[in-house]
Amino acid sequence: MMAAQTCSECAVRDRALCASLDDDELGALNTLGQKRKLARGQTLQWAGEESLVCANLLSGVLKLSATTPDGREQVVGLLYPADFVGRPWAELADFTVTALGDAELCVFPRQPFERVLEDHARMERLLLQRTLAALDEARARMLTLARMSAREKLAGLLIDLADRAQGCRATAFGPVTFDLPLTRGEMAEVLGLTIETVSRQLTRLKAEGAINLMGARGITIRDRAKLEAA
Secondary structure (H helix, E strand, O other), rough: HHHHHHHHOOOOOOHHHHOOOHHHHHHHHOOOOOOEEEEEEEEEEOOEEEOOOEEEEEEEOEEEEEOOOOOEEEEEEEEEEOOOOOOOOEEEEOOOEEEEEOEEEEEEEEEHHHHHHHHHHHHHHEEEEEHHHHHHHHHHHHHHHHHHHHHHHHHHHHHHHHHHHOOEEEEOOOOOOEEEOOHHHHHHHHHHHOOOHHHHHHHHHOOOOHHHHHHHHEEEEEHHHHHHHO
């Protein structure tokens, strides 16, 4: 009962992978789960190391990265609250998972979690759906990097961040304000641009009235239509 109550109070309960489970099934799953907090820059797992855990991301943003043969880091994806972290049935981790800010996860040992999936077809099916969605997202990112201009790339990223961010509004339909989870350097990595290009495009979008910038990370989407047109 305590486990079910804990899940009912979870901010991502209705969107996370375990949303497909009833209270009794959640109780069984929670005998495996453990809350874990990561500070900015802290790594959950390293690419190439043994894959020991899977997790639901409760808060914060994580980045998935790989290291190129010449030692450079390449950001290949972002994970937001309610996203699933890790890859069941994989012995080794494909990517390094690092917190972009303070984050909290519900972490499960990988092998026991695999057995839970085998016993719960609904959750296994939902994981497959999310995996296919992530594949579609990766393909879309490849198209973005290959075909879009710097302006289009940045505008698309800002729209995605605004849709996924835990922002605030002064009124129900007013502009959304949130903190960017990425530095300009990290945005440049994600989009295949230089920091200077990202800074120029942000300044341009601000001058056009699409966004407003506040400090190092704060941003307001002032005119979403202009951003979408970009």
